[in-house]
Amino acid sequence: MRPLTIMAPTRRTLLQSATLFAVPLFLAAPAAAAANVAESFVDDNIHKGLDILRDKRLTTIQRRDQFETLLLGLVDVRRIALFTLGQYRRTAPPEDVDAFVNAFKNYAAAAYQSYFAKYTNQTLKVSGSTQRSDTDFIVQTLLVDPSSNQQPAEVDFRVRTDTGKPVLVDVAYQGIWLSLEQRDQFVAFLGQNNGNVRTLIAHLSELAVNLAKPT
Amino acid sequence: MAGLCGLALAGCATAPASPEALAANDPYEQTNRDTLKLNGKIDRYFVIPTVGLYFLLVPEGGRRGVHNFLGNLSLPTIFVNDMLQGEFSRAGKSMWRLVINTTVGIAGFWDPASKIGIPGHGEDFGQTLAVWGVKEGPYLVLPFFGPSNPRDATGFLVDTAMDPTNQIPIKQHLWWSAGREYFTLLDLRGQTYQTVQGIQRSSVDYYSSLRNFYRQFRNEQIRNGRIQTQDLPDF
Numbered sequence: 385m386r387p388l389t390i391m392a393p394t395r396r397t398l399l400q401s402a403t404l405f406a407v408p409l410f411l412a413a414p415a416a417a418a419a420n421v422a423e424s425f426v427d428d429n430i431h432k433g434l435d436i437l438r439d440k441r442l443t444t445i446q447r448r449d450q451f452e453t454l455l456l457g458l459v460d461v462r463r464i465a466l467f468t469l470g471q472y473r474r475t476a477p478p479e480d481v482d483a484f485v486n487a488f489k490n491y492a493a494a495a496y497q498s499y500f501a502k503y504t505n506q507t508l509k510v511s512g513s514t515q516r517s518d519t520d521f522i523v524q525t526l527l528v529d530p531s532s533n534q535q536p537a538e539v540d541f542r543v544r545t546d547t548g549k550p551v552l553v554d555v556a557y558q559g560i561w562l563s564l565e566q567r568d569q570f571v572a573f574l575g576q577n578n579g580n581v582r583t584l585i586a587h588l589s590e591l592a593v594n595l596a597k598p599t
Numbered sequence: 600m601a602g603l604c605g606l607a608l609a610g611c612a613t614a615p616a617s618p619e620a621l622a623a624n625d626p627y628e629q630t631n632r633d634t635l636k637l638n639g640k641i642d643r644y645f646v647i648p649t650v651g652l653y654f655l656l657v658p659e660g661g662r663r664g665v666h667n668f669l670g671n672l673s674l675p676t677i678f679v680n681d682m683l684q685g686e687f688s689r690a691g692k693s694m695w696r697l698v699i700n701t702t703v704g705i706a707g708f709w710d711p712a713s714k715i716g717i718p719g720h721g722e723d724f725g726q727t728l729a730v731w732g733v734k735e736g737p738y739l740v741l742p743f744f745g746p747s748n749p750r751d752a753t754g755f756l757v758d759t760a761m762d763p764t765n766q767i768p769i770k771q772h773l774w775w776s777a778g779r780e781y782f783t784l785l786d787l788r789g790q791t792y793q794t795v796q797g798i799q800r801s802s803v804d805y806y807s808s809l810r811n812f813y814r815q816f817r818n819e820q821i822r823n824g825r826i827q828t829q830d831l832p833d834f
Contacts, residue, residue: 559819565811572807575619
């Protein structure tokens, strides 16, 4: 029986092996870079947002305006708004859809500010990210309350990069995604109002005004 | 239980379910909305004033002690459910928490286990049924208890039956059980007061908002926080 021998590697086999191992690394490199872009995007901008909300030198109106400007630059409002309309997006007249997107923008700005204002004394730290597709990332963060001994809360941000620059499309607190919750609400509301998007627009506008008022 | 709930609600339902309600797996929506209104009244006129009194009379340290004590009482049930789900590592943590907090933590009023790196986690028989593949069934809003479904309602009954503290003889058991439920309510409502108020304030439709929160929250609990991003819808 012929004994098993370990063949000495030739220069060619070494080169082939090196190429074989290197290919996945090259393929993985852009994905890792894209994930880093998403993570940096969240890290930089969430801190900017919290800094605005914490800044005691700003008046209420200045704080609201600055936060809204920052938020609307980061969030793909139209995409989220169309998603939250559910099946009614297909049947609503285009002018109503545009008016809804505008009303949703004001509502979202007021609602996000109301949510984040509760966490101004806490710190947010990026803990990693998951890639759903080449242009779809979930950036995981931990919200730590220094004054509490409770476990940090998990806050996830969904970032899309398919438009050439990163944009925020959703946020989840402890696994509860905001846009899913909004879509359920809006679809239920439209179901009770004969699918009339204008009724929803009026209701959203009213809510945005109420949310902007100090509690 | 699931069948009983379904039959009872079918009897109560007066109007046929809307297409949106059926799509949302909520065939008893109108009955559920009425029950939510009733629960809202109970909350407004009884629970919230009592919680206010509790916050006024019991300082924060005392409330934290009550919270820890109630959490410690749930640990045997959590341990059993950890085991039934095959989550042996988590079962070990539940067991250690029970031992450490009951002894060093003096009957569970303190939580030294968290300080040494054994944080608490929740588990219940509703989650165990989900892990075993039982579907949730239609959405329900139960009087006093709030959002649920046949699977979680069944789980609640099983958890209550398997709880060792419920083996106390019947006369004392009634007082014990009522007191425990009452303080659980105070503790839970005290902790969620601001969150619920925020949801009510920003909701277009509070009922469907609560329904969605409940479902997402339960799914997160069933997954034990493990992210399943592939289930998310495409934008």
